[in-house]
Amino acid sequence: MKYIKSLFVALLLSFSFSFILPITIGNQSASAQCNTNTSICTPGTAGPFTFVTPGPYVSSCLDFFGPNMGYIILHITTSGPLNMLINGNASTGFLDVAVFNIPNGQAPCTAIQNLSNEIGCNYASAASGCNQFGNSFPCSSSVPAPYVTAGQEIMIVVENWSGSSSSFTMQLGAGGAQTGSPNPAITPAGPFCISSGSTQLIAADMGGTWSGPGVSSSGMFNPATAGLGTHTINYSVGVAPCNATSSTTITVNSATVTPPAAQTICSGGSATLTASGAGTYTWSPSTGLSATTGATVTASPASTTTYTVTGNTAGCTSSGTVTVTVAPLTIGVSPNASICSGASTTLTATGATNYTWSPATGLSSTTGASVTANPTTTTTYTVTGTTGSCSATANVTVTVTPLNLTVSPNTSICSGASATLTASGATSYSWSPSTGLSASTGASVTASPTTTTTYTVTGTTGSCSATGTVTVTVTPLGLTVSPNTSICNGGSTTLTAGGATNYSWSPSTGLSSTTGASVTANPSTTTTYTVSGTSGSCTSSLPVTVTVTPVVVSVSPNTSICSGTSTTINASGAANYSWSPSTGLSSATGATVTANPTVTTTYTVTGSTGTCANTATMTVTVNPVPTVNATNNGPLCEGSTLQLQATSLPGASYSWSGPNGFSANTQNASTPATLNAAGTYTVNTSLNGCTSSATTNVVVNSGQIPVIAAAGPFCETAPNSILSASIAGGTWSGNGIINATTGEFSPLQAGAGVHSISYSVTGGCAIPGTATITVNPIPVVQISSPNTSGCVPFTASLVDASSPVSGSITWDFGDGTANSNQLNNVNHTFNSAGCYDVTVTSTSAVGCSTTTTFPSFICALPNAIAEFSVNDPIHGLMNPEFHTFNTSANASIYSWDFGDGDVSNAFNPSHIYSENAGNYVITLIANNAGNCPDTAQVTVTIQEELVYYVPNTFTPDGDEFNNVFSPVFTSGFDPYNYTLTIYNRWGETLFESNDTKFGWDGTYNGELCKSGIYTWTIRFKSSQSDKKITKTGHVQLLK
Structure with a gap:
């Protein structure tokens, strides 16, 4: 249909010039108009609108030169695709529509002359009397809807190409962009400081024009440009009649602080600092300041300091500095001095002009740089130096050292002892003679003379010294003690000491007393005693050893005998021995005796050597002879079993003997009752080493015993x-x-x-x-599995827990696969969804078996099947919205990832991509309650739109304007597959080019062609595919 319409346009251009006249190039005809007063301010269906005579013609991708047009301005209040229907009042005819963005501050009729402002066009493909963008309405002439944003101003140009309709209406679809009146409300701003940077002013609906002091048309406010004061700022948005204005005031403030002049003060002095020019003030640093806020502060720094004062007026601040210089005065004075009592020293001060000293006590003068000090006690003097109005002080201490030497009193020591001698009242000390002294210097020394000695100590403090004496008297002491001695174990001896007044003995072990000149010692082991003798303060000690001689008697170890027998006992370690009790002994004396007691007896042997004796013991245990009886279960029939019984004696051992070489080593014995088994049987019993015996007679009678044939198990x-x-x-x-x-x-x-x-x-x-x-027993079949369900294919691990443990096993998994005879554990994979009965036949090691079925023991869960499609995998930039069609199976949970960071959990989500051409991968993860997910992906493509414009007139008249005819391609084509051909009315080829930058200058064979209508054909390839496109039209050459 588009090609038929193009041909019709070409015929009009060739034969009906009245449709395009009057037209002037560069100047608008008096009858032309661009109606900017038709604006839509409310949503819904608007109109009807009448068509007017066009002018100036728009710069569009379409051939706009129809007989009449309509112009509508929209202010966009809701962002989205511009789903729009233009519906004529006739059911036939072509209506062409172009959509233009109106840049901020630009007149709408000017904006439509610039092709770069066009954001959408629909060259009607059907003579249906309607035209739509998007697919919200039942209009066959449809193109993708351009995306517009809130605050944007757009102009819609409708061309009544066929003239079938006299008026039209416009309607915006739900869910997309919407129109309305703009909101000019301005967000309050300021106040600002004049030094503040530029600020973007904000309105509820941006995109309008700003005006006023210091503000740009786009709303950037510069306080410095506006200047100090309060300024009125105006804002206008929209195009009449869908426009609105508002205003606001903005205040610009300033603060200029004036700091005080610099000052110089003495150390310890202060300066008053006063600032001006602002409302409030802040000072820093705080060091030495009386306050950190206020116009006036007092500064008393210890050293030269620069202070910063910051002034604030209505939030605007500025700063200044002031320096307070401290002129220090440093007084020097003589170092501290020490003098002996009655001596004097000279004190000197420097660093000032005049000096005064205090206190006056002991001074030769209270003024002057140098004075003489002769205090009677240690004194600290203060000198105050002054130079002009500045003063400073310094201190010096004169220490008076009185020398009052004292020394320890005379003392007495025992011979070999020592005494501590001390001296005080001086700084250093020396002692003489050095004989017996631990040192010859120091305040304290140790004296250990061998004879009575008088020592002299000399004390010195500075240049002051004095002497003193002390006598150490030495008193000798001669102590004696008994010689070392020996005693028998348990014996005693007398120890005697002499040569002193009092005595003490140690250790006390075995002593009759620990004091006295004579004590009795009875130690159990050899012991060395120490006796300490004291006369007055003198003490001496001597040792004496008492050696204890032990007698160690050994005897035979404990032994056991049977009642009525005897044993030999031996003793050693002494010269003579005596035994007790004598009961059962062969003798009461001697190293060896024979013991034959009737009951268990403990014997004591006493061994002696000289006067020393000792004892030892041993026990003879008498065990009784065991008493045993023998019996049998006879008389017996031939073929039965002979049972022999003996008396039960705990701990005893038994030994049987009898006819035909019979023997046994148990308390009770048995043997087949044959005729040869008759006779006497003897049992020997042993207990605790003692033995006895008994006999029993066995009688066997002839007979028969039935034999049971073996059966089982x-x-x-x-x-x-x-x-x-x-x-x-x-x-x-x-x-x-x-x-x-x-x-x-x-x-x-x-x-x-x-x-x-x-x-x-x-x-x-x-x-x-x-x-x-x-x-x-037959097995009790039990099985287990760590996981009894999983996604197909599901491998289950089955564990045989049958009791007793299976010797062999047969697994039937219920899925038609071969059985398994794997013992203990078996792994099996279920490849089809469903729940399966597992049947196990367990056979024990002894051949007993049982079969058990576990219904629906394993469940293989079905996998989700992810599958989807999109309405069209390739969209243009002007319609980047994709609709998904989810055909997944076995799924109830859906996770979508659109490849641009956006996700969804909807069943059939739709998604609009940003205006960036490229390929995007849409990923669907379909999941179910069994958590058996599946993933599907579809790649979608957003292509650049094919945007081009073919002028309908050019003027190759040499005036540097519009001299060359050339189609203008914006995007969506392959520049390397392009051909432009120009024909005259007889079909002759006048010009051909393969470069969009090289157009027809209106010449043929070097000569300019006549004014008239020429046919053009362009052939090119889309950049998004291999599709070849051919377009034909007409251009008017005017000279």
């Missing part, structure tokens, strides 16, 4: 079995026998275990036959 579930014996006609008994006559045995009734079965026959010496039958 059986499983608990085995069928009943008929037992048999060597002699028929007997009676059966025992656990599991359900028929005493036939010998029918039931393993199930008997239960698991070992059962004793008896079979009896009639007769005088008939003995029942016995046998045992073993019944084994």
Whole structure:
């Protein structure tokens, strides 16, 4: 349809010039108009609007030169796609529509002359009397809706190309961009300081024009440009009649602080500082200031300091500085001095002009740089120096050192002892003679003379000295003690000391007393005693050793005998021995004796050597001879079992012997009762080393014992079995026998275990036959799994926990796959979704088996199947919205990622991409309650729109304007696949170019062509595909 319409336009241009006239290039015809008073301020359907004569023609991607047009201005209040319907009052005819952005401050009729302002155009593809952007309305002539933002001003130009309609209406679709009146409300700003930087002013709806002192048309306010004071700022937004204005006031303040002049003060002095020019003041640093705020402060710094004062007026600040210089006065004075009592020293001061001294006590003068001090006690003098109005002080101490030497009093020491001698009242000391002294200098020395000695000490303080004496008298002491001695163990001895007045003995162990000249010592071991003798203050000590000689008697170790026997006992370690008690002994004396007690007895042996003796003991334990009896279970029938019994003696051992070489080592013994087994049997018993014996006589009579045929072992579930014996006609008994006559045995009734079965026959010496039958339990099948459900394919780990442990096993997984005979643990993979019965047959090591089915033990959960499509995988920049169609299966949870940072959890989300061409991957993760997710992806493409413009007139008249005809491509084409061809009305080729930058200058073979209509054809390829596009139209050459 577009190509038919293009041909129709070409025919109009060729044969109906009245439709495009009157037109002037560069100047608008008097009848042309651009109606800027038709504005839409409210949402909904607007109109009807009438068409007017066009002028000037718009600069559009469409061929706008129709007979009449309509102009509508919209102020956008809600951002979104401009879903718009232009609907003529006729149901047929072509309506072409272009949408232009109106830049801030530019007239709408000027904006539509600039192709770069065009944001959408619809060259009607159907003569349906309507035209739409987007797909919100049932109009067949549709293109993608451009995206507009709140605050944007746009102009819509409608061309009544076919003239079928006399008026039209406009309607905006729901969910997209909407129009309305702009809100000019200004956000309050300021006040500002004049030194503040530029600030962007804000209105509720931006995009309007600002005016007033210091403000740019875009709303940048500069306080310095506006100047001090309060200024009125105006703001206008929108295009009449959809426009609005508002105003606000902005105040610009300033603060200029004037600091005080610099000052100089003496050390310790102060200066008054006063600032002016602001409302409030802040001072820093705070060092030496009486306050940190206020116009006036007092400064008393210890050293030269520069202060900063900051003034503030209505939030605007400025600063200044002032320096307070401190002129210091430093007084020097003589160092501290020490003098002897009665001496004097000279004191000197420097650094000032005049000096005064205090206190006057001991001074030769109270003024002058130099004075003489002769105090009687230590005194601190203060000198005050002055130079002009500044003064300073310094101190000096004169220490008076009186020398009052004292020394320790005379003292007495014992020979070999020492005494401490001390002196005081001086600074240093020297002692003489040095004999017996620990040192010859120091305030304290230790004297240890061997004879009485008088010592002299000389004390010195500075140049002052004095002497004193002290006598140390030495008193000798001669102590004696008994010689060392020896005693027997348990004996005693007398120890005697002499040569002193008092005595003390140590240690006290074994002593009769610890004081006195004579004591008795009775130690148990060799001991050295020390005696200390004292006469007056003199003490001396001597040792004496008492050696203890022990007698160690050894005897045989404890022993045991049987009642009525004897043992030999030996003693050693002494010269003579005596034994007690004598009961059971062969002798009461001697180193060796024989003991034959009747009861357990402890013997004591006393050994002596000279006067020293000692004892030792040992015990003879008498064990009784065991008493034993022997019995049997006879008389016996031949073929039975002989049972031999002996008396039970705890701890005893037994040994049997009898006919046919019979022997046994147990308390009770047994053997088959054959005729040769008759006779006497002897048992020997041993207990605690003592033995005894007993006999029993066994009688065996001839007879027969039935033999039961071996049977079993059986499983608990085995069928009943008929037992048999060597002699028929007997009676059966025992656990599991359900028929005493036939010998029918039931393993199930008997239960698991070992059962004793008896079979009896009639007769005088008939003995029942016995046998045992073993019944084994059937397994109790148990299985477990750490995870019984999972996503397909699900590998389950199954564990056999049967009791008893399976000797062999068969696993049936219920999924039709082969069984497994894997013992203990088995892994199996379920490849289809569903819950499966697991059947296990367990066979024990002894061959008993059982089968157990575990219903729905394993569940393999179905996987989600992620699948979706989009309405069209390729969109243009003017319609970047994609709609998804979710066809996933087995899913209830959906996670979408659109590849641009945006996500969604909706079932069929729609997504609008930003205006950036490129490929985007839409990812869907579909999941279900079993957490078995699946992922699907679709790549969508946003292509650049094909935007181009072909002029309909050019004037190659040499005036440097509009001299060349060339299509203008903005985007969406391949510049390397392009051809422009110009034909005259007879179809001859006048010009051809393969470069969009090289157009037709109106010449052919070097000569300018005549004014008229020429046909053009452009052939090019889309940059987004290999599609070749051909367009044909007409251009008017005017000279």
